[in-house]
Amino acid sequence: MIRLNHLTKRYGDTLAVDDLSFTVEPGHVTGFLGPNGAGKSTTMRLILGLDTPTSGEALVNGRPYTTLGRPMAQVGALLDAGAVHGGRSAYHHLLCLARTNDIRERRVAEVLDLVGLTGVARRRVGGFSLGMKQRLGIAAALLGDPRVLMFDEPVNGLDPNGVRWIRDLMRSLAAEGRTVLLSSHLMSEMALTADRIVIMGRGKLIAEATVQELTTRYPTLEDAYLALTAGSVQFGAAR
Ligand SMILES: Nc1ncnc2c1ncn2[C@@H]1O[C@H](COP(=O)(O)OP(=O)(O)OP(=O)(O)O)[C@@H](O)[C@H]1O
Incomplete structure (x- = not known):
């Protein structure tokens, strides 16, 4: 399980993560969504102890990453394949x-x-x-x-076979009772892979829901995402 309690990270004037609290439960693929610059990668780095919170805490199986014994046996992550x-x-x-x-x-x-x-x-x-x-x-x-896994944009660069393979792998890891946190900008793929969704924007939590709840309220997950993040997009072409 991953638990964030009022997690906050400031870089100079930039509040990358702003009082973020949510839990990622075992047995599910949780999709981690948000516009460019929302703070997803920073959050994942904080969970992995690669950066120190300004305040608040990120816990893996109840403990900060830096205090875990044999950390690779508790949490595994793909952040930057390069x-x-x-x-x-x-x-x-x-x-x-x-x-x-x-x-x-x-x-x-x-x-x-x-x-x-x-x-x-x-x-x-x-x-x-x-x-x-x-x-x-x-x-x-x-x-x-490990029982806890995090993947930042794992389908980037994969061909259709690879995309299908990732989807099946994520779902089977969750079916084994593992905690799986998966970030991606590909909404159609996320709708097929995840069963729970956390959306953040400008460092803050915007929504925490099941895919089913979101697709009941909106025609598609993409529609839900676009409606919920409309006020949080920082970078985009002028229309
Ligand atoms: N080491 C750093 N120093 C200064 N600012 C940083 C640093 N890391 C991240 N930021 C800033 O924090 C904010 C959040 O960035 P982050 O990379 O976490 O967003 P993201 O949601 O992963 O974005 P994307 O979807 O584009 O990958 C951005 O404004 C970014 O410029």
Whole structure:
């Protein structure tokens, strides 16, 4: 479970996350939505202890990330698929992560198989396509077999097979009772993947609802999103 209590992050004059409180429950795919600059990535970084809150707290399984023992076994995340050492092979990249996190080596082959990269495991990551890097990032997130998972825009760069694969993977991880938080700007895909939705805008919580509640009140999830975020879009072309 992920719980945010009055989470706030200020960068100079920018209030990136503003008194944000919500809970991400196990057993569901929770879609994390919001316009560009809403604060989604900052929130995920705060949950992972990659940044320090100005005030409030982000808890994973009841504790701040930085106090978790064996954190990769509790929470896995894909934030930036490009953030890997291009000179290493996929296998070596995951092996290094496993060794430094007290994870058995056999798990490396398991996750490579799970994400469909076994055939290219010995190739240098520098030559990987964006979609292959996304798969490698997902393999790293799954390495510690954590109960809590976060994915920031995982379908970016994936072909239709990859998009379908991500959807099925997210849903099966949730069906196993894991907590899955998934950000994406692709509303039609989100409607097929998530069952709960959290929407933020300008750092604040705008809505927390099930997909069913939103699509009962609005014709589609996209209509719901556009109506609810209408006052929170910061960047857009003049009409
Ligand atoms: N390290 C930082 N230093 C200064 N400002 C930052 C930093 N990180 C984020 N911000 C600012 O915080 C705000 C929220 O950014 P964030 O990347 O969290 O939004 P987002 O919802 O993930 O956006 P997108 O959908 O475009 O990825 C933006 O105004 C951004 O410029």
